[in-house]
Amino acid sequence: MRQKLAVTAAGAALALVLSGCGGGSSSGQASSDGPLEISFLTGSAEGTGSAFTMQKLVDDYGSDAALEMDYLGADMDQKIQLLASQDALPTFFQIGTPSQVVDLYEADKIVDLEPVLEDLGVLDNLSPLSIDIIKKTYGGRLLGLPLEVAIEGFWYNTALFEENGIEPPQTWDDLAAAAETLKAAGIQPFATAGKAGWPVTRLVSGYIHREVGPDAFTAIHDGDAAFTDPEYVAGAQAVADFAAAGYFGEAPGALDYAPAQDLFLQGKAGMYYMGSWAISDFNKTDLNKIGAENIGWFPIPAVDGGAGDVGQTPANVGLPMAVTAKTLTPEVKEFLKYLVENYGDVAMEDLDLITGFATDVEPDSPLVAETAQRIAGITESVGWFEAKQGPEGTSASQQGGTALISGTLTPQQFMEQVQAAQ
Numbered sequence: 208m209r210q211k212l213a214v215t216a217a218g219a220a221l222a223l224v225l226s227g228c229g230g231g232s233s234s235g236q237a238s239s240d241g242p243l244e245i246s247f248l249t250g251s252a253e254g255t256g257s258a259f260t261m262q263k264l265v266d267d268y269g270s271d272a273a274l275e276m277d278y279l280g281a282d283m284d285q286k287i288q289l290l291a292s293q294d295a296l297p298t299f300f301q302i303g304t305p306s307q308v309v310d311l312y313e314a315d316k317i318v319d320l321e322p323v324l325e326d327l328g329v330l331d332n333l334s335p336l337s338i339d340i341i342k343k344t345y346g347g348r349l350l351g352l353p354l355e356v357a358i359e360g361f362w363y364n365t366a367l368f369e370e371n372g373i374e375p376p377q378t379w380d381d382l383a384a385a386a387e388t389l390k391a392a393g394i395q396p397f398a399t400a401g402k403a404g405w406p407v408t409r410l411v412s413g414y415i416h417r418e419v420g421p422d423a424f425t426a427i428h429d430g431d432a433a434f435t436d437p438e439y440v441a442g443a444q445a446v447a448d449f450a451a452a453g454y455f456g457e458a459p460g461a462l463d464y465a466p467a468q469d470l471f472l473q474g475k476a477g478m479y480y481m482g483s484w485a486i487s488d489f490n491k492t493d494l495n496k497i498g499a500e501n502i503g504w505f506p507i508p509a510v511d512g513g514a515g516d517v518g519q520t521p522a523n524v525g526l527p528m529a530v531t532a533k534t535l536t537p538e539v540k541e542f543l544k545y546l547v548e549n550y551g552d553v554a555m556e557d558l559d560l561i562t563g564f565a566t567d568v569e570p571d572s573p574l575v576a577e578t579a580q581r582i583a584g585i586t587e588s589v590g591w592f593e594a595k596q597g598p599e600g601t602s603a604s605q606q607g608g609t610a611l612i613s614g615t616l617t618p619q620q621f622m623e624q625v626q627a628a629q
Contacts (some may be wrong), residue, residue, distance in 0.1 A: 256354075358585065386452070442622050451614070520585050596629065
């Protein structure tokens with residue numbers, strides 16, 4: 208579960224929940240006469256991603272550790288809140304809405320990992336990019352570990368581009384021209400999951416970052432700008448114009464994540480804006496009918512006269528892993544050190560998964576290798592549309608994204624809806 212799984216709104220303010228903390232027991236304690244008991248609340252399905260990697264790490268750690276694993280669903284915020292209210296957060300858990308995570312830290316439920324890892328001598332095992340992303344997202348502190356690192360941009364069908372004489376777009380005008388060329392050839396220009404909402408807001412924020420600059424959404428969060436400012440509405444207008452031109456196909460608001468990806472992987476759409484987590488599906492021959500060798504990537508193009516730069520890359524760490532303060536015993540710290548030293552190797556060797564941990568393991572997939580190299584070269588990251596929004600803003604943004612691409616909300620109305628939910 209990555210950013211493609213929309214985080215749902217929590218039922219009550221976390222501060223109120225935390226104020227009712229009881230004396231319930233918390234899992235993940237070290238026993239004086241038995242193995243270290245580690246508990247992990249994961250956003251991955253059983254046997255995949257972080258669930259697989261954590262299980263292998265515990266198994267390899269030896270008989271001195273035992274793992275209890277539970278799984279997050281779409282109600283992740285509520286589940287974490289409930290456990291926090293019962294003083295029963297697991298040893299490690301993957302985290303969602305940034306505002307909730309900051310509240311957990313301020314309530315002394317989770318730790319700032321920077322001084323902990325520095326004391327353990329393993330802080331350098333985290334990539335500078337992953338630390339930068341987490342600090343930007345979670346209140347300026349290292350409140351989670353980067354179990355995955357993904358960048359976003361446009362994946363494209365290199366064969367279709369070559370057949371139609373299209374070069375990877377350098378500017379937003381080039382992007383529109385490429386879309387028009389593909390449409391004229393009977394090819395849907397973009398595969399976009401309008402029903403999910405967030406792939407639409409990713410496009411809106413991409414334009415805004417190129418127009419306004421890398422601090423566009425920080426300015427809104429700090430009260431120095433608003434979603435309804437003209438230069439922000441221009442981003443929604445650019446995406447709405449693409450929809451009106453038919454570049455997202457018919458009824459784009461009805462297209463969900465998997466069908467949108469299928470359009471691209473079956474060669475029916477020329478471009479697909481998505482995070483690099485999608486590579487795992489690109490490498491599956493039963494899903495990818497165009498061949499991994501025919502997939503290229505280009506960054507969000509520049510906007511003429513804009514303050515942003517194509518080197519500023521949207522990036523995230525999926526659902527990072529927090530560490531519960533109550534259960535951070537010396538024994539857990541030793542396992543944490545082991546985890547930070549080995550997580551990247553296990554994830555890459557067994558899953559071809561790019562994480563924020565150091566690794567010398569070479570990926571099997573050329574696409575993964577290219578992307579890992581690209582990520583290593585990033586000097587500046589930017590967030591996504593909802594990164595600094597709370598649950599209400601996230602919901603308004605994603606529902607509004609569907610309405611924007613469907614034409615039932617104007618760009619101005621969309622941005623007014625998002626601003627009102629802040």
